[in-house]
Amino acid sequence: MTTGRPDRPAPPTDHPRVMVVGVGLIGASIGSALTARGWPVHLRDAKSSHARVAETLGSGSLTPPPVEHVDLVVVAVPPRALSVVVREALETYPNATVTDVGSVKAEVLATVWGHRDLHRYVGSHPMAGTQHSGPTGARGDLFADRTWVITPHRRSDPDAVRAVTALALACGARTVTMDVDDHDAAVARVSHLPHLMSVLTAGHLTTVGEQDLALAGPGLRDVTRIAGSDPGLWEQILTANATAVLAELQQVRDDLAALIGAIEQGAATPPDGHRDAAALRTRLARGVAGTRRIPGKHGAPSVAYRQVVIEIPDAPGALARLFADVDRAGVNVEDVTIDHDQNRQVGYLALSVEPGAAAGLSDLMTAQGWDVQP
Amino acid sequence: MTTGRPDRPAPPTDHPRVMVVGVGLIGASIGSALTARGWPVHLRDAKSSHARVAETLGSGSLTPPPVEHVDLVVVAVPPRALSVVVREALETYPNATVTDVGSVKAEVLATVWGHRDLHRYVGSHPMAGTQHSGPTGARGDLFADRTWVITPHRRSDPDAVRAVTALALACGARTVTMDVDDHDAAVARVSHLPHLMSVLTAGHLTTVGEQDLALAGPGLRDVTRIAGSDPGLWEQILTANATAVLAELQQVRDDLAALIGAIEQGAATPPDGHRDAAALRTRLARGVAGTRRIPGKHGAPSVAYRQVVIEIPDAPGALARLFADVDRAGVNVEDVTIDHDQNRQVGYLALSVEPGAAAGLSDLMTAQGWDVQP
Structure with missing residues (x-):
């Protein structure tokens, strides 16, 4: 799929011809990265103004290629639309490998599982973007040295896996291969659950009086910061990853019950007057241990600065x-x-x-x- | 209590004579602030080396005054020791107003409630210190323009309330008067509960594999930052404020159950194929609304920078x-x-x-x- 075809009208190229569907921050950035590497890139978006901006910024061309000339389709639409657009891409582009860049992988795979061209679909997830919702412009180097998770399945064509890996590498990313379910469980644990804990903490503040809030310090701001993110996007992510997220939430529900029990036990004054806060201390120490497990920057082990x-x-x-x-x-x-x-x-x-x-x-x-x- | 006494051996002063008991960061900083304002300050600490360092730094004198000359005792010992030391101060210094600077107020009051000199005790809580555990040195300006909560009770002598207010003002703080139980409920809501949510989130990471943690981003670090604080101190704070903290935790337990229900509902595919994520969207929007209730810096309303x-x-x-x-x-x-x-x-x-x-x-x-x- 990486060689020029004699029947192609465009000049021959050694690179696969890419169709990016959905040119938000991620899609447009992929287009820009590939264009900079000399890959032929075409753009589509349900919003034509969106697509025109991306073309102006150098993310690719709005001219549609003959469908049979497309080698690789990158689906970068909002989570809710992923399954439909991935299926549509498999139908529309008969020779293309199809990938998506959604942050949840199992649901999309499940909905295309029965498709006759399932072997041409390989999911992926570039770990890029920041928590800042303000600057949303595309950047060709958004993925440089970032982790890009590739999630093949047992029906994946090895050539399709190679094509998606080549895409990630061309964007400057480092690839990690994970099972679809393992990926979804991982993001449930390190991203979706923490997001919901922040939402619970922030949501509780809606019940707190202004006089009380005046005593708030920087710790409260830290814990609640990510709860300010776009609820529409998160509703789609959490719904798509509901099974994995619910498994984590149920563990936290049990942890919360144990914490409540530990505080009750620590506060109770037994007949001998000696309180037993050992269980609470254990819970607090477990929190400290958890913070130490988070890798430091540059993927290096946590260093005590x-x-x-x-x-x-x-x-x-x-x-x-x-x-x-x-x-x-x-x-x-x-x-x-x-x-x-x-x-x-x-x-x-x-x-x-x-x-x-x-x-x-x-x-x-x-x-x-x-x-x-x- | 603020005028010099003819029988006092030291030179007469217009300022009350203060005994600071416990010279950690808070106690020593109070001593330094008052010394700088010309108040006579004496220091005591169970660790004599601790007290010597504070004296060297200019927080006050280690020479014990005649007990009947002490006008104001500031108890700044760890939470667990507060009640005992406050009672002891009422016994030892017969003419002194006694305050403490603990972050939980009701428990101390309860344990001195039957004391014959209860009217001389007025609790308080300076909202100072940072989440940085590293630099622990005392600073005379630690309380400058900070909020210092005064928590009188129905048996408080008005002179005692005035004496504690004068202490806070002399340290440069701004005073807020709150009922003891209102104060404890407020810090449970804006400080203790968020701390426990961070602990739960961080503690859960002890169950997460290294490969998963490699996908962690800055949001996870934000949510879990304060969970790294000293478990020994927090065990004492949470045990002392158990009633108020448990009330908040039980609300969050209900919120968590509702969130789990909302995600289950959003993920279920009803016969008509149309998912209903409205409940989840409401929960996420509640989080956004909560973040907007946190006052901005300088006590100003939140500004969208x-x-x-x-x-x-x-x-x-x-x-x-x-x-x-x-x-x-x-x-x-x-x-x-x-x-x-x-x-x-x-x-x-x-x-x-x-x-x-x-x-x-x-x-x-x-x-x-x-x-x-x-």
């Missing part, structure tokens, strides 16, 4: 001066967080650095006149 | 150059977050700015050669 916390006035230029001074210290900042004081016009900047660099940075910043927390 | 997202190489100096360029744009950065790409050696810096400033900042940064997300 040291934090250097500096008071910073909430005014233009203060951050610039601060980072210029950090720069002069020659220290690589691994991470940075800013806590704004609820009432004072200042913030606290916490710079995470290698443990060996913390003391020196602290001394140098103090010498520059910054108020470094001891 | 715009984010400008810029790619930034993970190298020393890049942040400094970037902020220098932001500075040149003359734009006030309201908040900043960095997302590290799991695999690429780059990060994405999201600058939150006033909506009107976003486009100009974006253009200027692009002109400076930065890769700004469209």
